[in-house]
Amino acid sequence: MGELHEKYLRMNKMPHIWCAGCGNGIIMGAFITAIDRLGYDKDEVAAVSGIGCSGRITGYLDFNTIHTTHGRALAFATGIKLTKPRLKVFVFMGDGDAVAIGGNHLIHACRRNLDMTAVIFNNHIYGMTGGQFSPTTFKNKSATTAPYGTTDPDFDIAQLCIGAGATYVARGTSYHARLLTDLIVKGAEHPGFSVIEVITHCPVNFGRRNNFESPAQMLLWQKEHGVAARKAKAMPLEDMEGKFTIGELYRSTEIPEYLEEYGRVIQAANEEKQP
Amino acid sequence: MAEAKLLSGNDACVQGALAAGVRFFAGYPITPSTEIANAFARELPGRGGIFMQMEDEIASMGAIIGASCTGTKAVTATSGPGFSLMQENIGYAAVAEIPCVIINVMRYGPSTGLPTSPSQGDFMQTRWGPHGDHPVIVIAPYTAREAYRETGRAVNLSERYRVPVIVLMDEILGHLRERVEFRDEDLVQEINRKGPDPDSTFLPYEYTEDGVPPFANFGTGYRYHITGLIHDETGFPTNNPVEVDRIMRRVNEKIELHRRDIARTQFVEVDDADILVVAFGSVARSAHEAVRTLRQEGKAVGMVRPVTVWPFPDEDIRKAAAGKKAVIVPEMNLGQMVREVERVVAGTVPVHALNRIDGLLITPQEMRDLIEDIQ
Structure with a gap:
């Protein structure tokens, strides 16, 4: 791993701002491992992020990086990919970033199927602002904006993306780090819009308020509640209560990639120009 | 040149932008600016460009900033309610110094207002819309002929000074069709942003004599960081008061430094x-x-x-x-x-x-x- 750090991270920006025990570093490690396996040239990778703890990842990655506005990373990324399609574009967002303030951009990015990979850090809380509940916080949890417990139902990000038309959707965790690398590699290789939801842990602003005594305990929770998608299919529904599927959840190659489709527009425009 | 055309202000904007080398447009339909999107949708794909209809004006503004990062000249167009939605990302473009052009065809407001009626109610918003002190250039043409020339100039100023430039139109000018006779002085030249000097170390927000740092387009071998956080000359976030003061003075003062070239x-x-x-x-x-x-x-x-x-x-x-x-x-x-x-x-x-x-x-x-x- 040390070698990969030197190769893909801006080591002069260390130490990072993430709290001790945070899952974000595990995701960053899985990501650079995936990039190394994919063999991408660093100059040909664009990393785009939103605002929040997850958004800080672009400061540490040694690629073409842009830290955008809250919720809008996908909009910026769309402009980058459309105008320089040879760049490999990765978009990093948190749960509040991707499905609260940026929910509209997420569903439309899924629908368009432009060849980019979104990695969503789902720690079920607004960490940077100090522990407010997000659209993925489960019911009856404690948050600074829910001192009497949360009442809102939560989003299933992966299912939301499948419903909106993403052509590759997977879910990993910060516990299953090797699986996460595999999923990022597959998502990047998929020709279309891919989403990797990562269940991760925020010990300081979620765990502390919700009876987790340590980051390790939160990782164990992921281990115990994440069920391989293939295994889950064979399980009775009631056994999945409170659990979530991990692995590749959806893949389709039937829907054309956006720029491929746009090629038809260019062709039609050029034909019209002919005398 | 001396060629006569019947052009609306909205159409003229598009022609001027294309002449200045614009190859990307992202927008969302809104009266009375929609004809601008329609024209770009027709014109761009046959010129090696991309037209993108986004999900809203916030995304449109984000997409043109992203496009500009790769070195593509990019424009969006909107009116009152959409212009209000764009403010956060306009502030981003101002502080991250990303060239881009926003055409605001003013309609009567506030709110939904009178969508098909003209107004000049956005005069102050074009200057002070985003939060925080920031630079911006705003150009207000008054004929279709001038809309052509000034939109071209807006694109060039944004490239030269790395600043968002707003073309401030209104419903009357947008929709009125008039005979436009282009003369030599209307010729729009293509000006490109200054790139890094290959013989020296690249500093993304370098302090230069003209107050405008060189811009490295994404994918050209310069791996660096862009952020809306206040950054130092390396492009990385800083909250050092000395650095913060220094960069924010430069970013705001570069407009005054070049007032002679910008003013008309x-x-x-x-x-x-x-x-x-x-x-x-x-x-x-x-x-x-x-x-x-x-x-x-x-x-x-x-x-x-x-x-x-x-x-x-x-x-x-x-x-x-x-x-x-x-x-x-x-x-x-x-x-x-x-x-x-x-x-x-x-x-x-x-x-x-x-x-x-x-x-x-x-x-x-x-x-x-x-x-x-x-x-």
Whole structure:
């Protein structure tokens, strides 16, 4: 791993701002491992992020990086990919970033199927602002904006993306780090819009308020509640209560990639120009 | 050149942008700017460009910033409600110094307002829309011919100074079709942003003599970081008060440093005038007509028209107003530019506001009536 750090991270920006025990570093490690396996040239990778703890990842990655506005990373990324399609574009967002303030951009990015990979850090809380509940916080949890417990139902990000038309959707965790690398590699290789939801842990602003005594305990929770998608299919529904599927959840190659489709527009425009 | 065309202000904007090398447009439909999106959708794909209809104006603004990062000249167009939604990302472009152009075809507001009626209610918003001190250039054409030339100039200024430039139109100018005869001076040249010097170390936000750092397009071998956090010359976040003060002064002052190149003001029969009208956009068409007819009657009236409205042409207005009996500022709002004029003349000349907020253009007759009252 040390070698990969030197190769893909801006080591002069260390130490990072993430709290001790945070899952974000595990995701960053899985990501650079995936990039190394994919063999991408660093100059040909664009990393785009939103605002929040997850958004800080672009400061540490040694690629073409842009830290955008809250919720809008996908909009910026769309402009980058459309105008320089040879760049490999990765978009990093948190749960509040991707499905609260940026929910509209997420569903439309899924629908368009432009060849980019979104990695969503789902720690079920607004960490940077100090522990407010997000659209993925489960019911009856404690948050600074829910001192009497949360009442809102939560989003299933992966299912939301499948419903909106993403052509590759997977879910990993910060516990299953090797699986996460595999999923990022597959998502990047998929020709279309891919989403990797990562269940991760925020010990300081979620765990502390919700009876987790340590980051390790939160990782164990992921281990115990994440069920391989293939295994889950064979399980009775009631056994999945409170659990979530991990692995590749959806893949389709039937829907054309956006720029491929746009090629038809260019062709039609050029034909019209002919005398 | 001398070629005559029938063009609306909206169409002329598109032609001017294309002539300046714009190859990316992202937008969302909204009256009265929609024809701009329609025209880009028709024109861009056959010229190696991309037209993108986004899910809203926030995304449109984000997409043009992203496109600009790869070195592509990018434009969006909108009106009141959409322009309000764009403010956060306009502030981002200003502080991250990403070239881009926003065409705002003003309609009557606030809120949904009168979607098909003109207004000049966004004069202050174009300057102060995003939160925080920030640089911006705003250009307000008043004919279709000028919309062509000035949109081209807007693209070039944004490339040269790494700043968002707003083309401030209104419903009348956007929708009016007129005969446009292009002459040599209308020729739009293509100006590209300054790139890194291959012989020296690249600093993304370097302090240079002209106050404008070189821009490395994404995918050209310079791996660096762009952020809306306040950053130092390396592009990475800083909260060191010395660095913060230094960069934010440079970012804001670069506009003043190049005011001469950015400014454009039209003077009509100003020298021997007793009464001066200061107007911009469609209202200046009425003002021009009022001045013309009053002059025929032997009355000493003149007009100053800021084409570049922000930075506000302080010196031009101060000089033109010096020694006049009165200055009249007609606007289709409750008085926004008049505050700037009052600030500039600082009590040396009486300033009269003429405001109309019923969704209709101020007529030449209304201006004549006020001028005759004052005389």
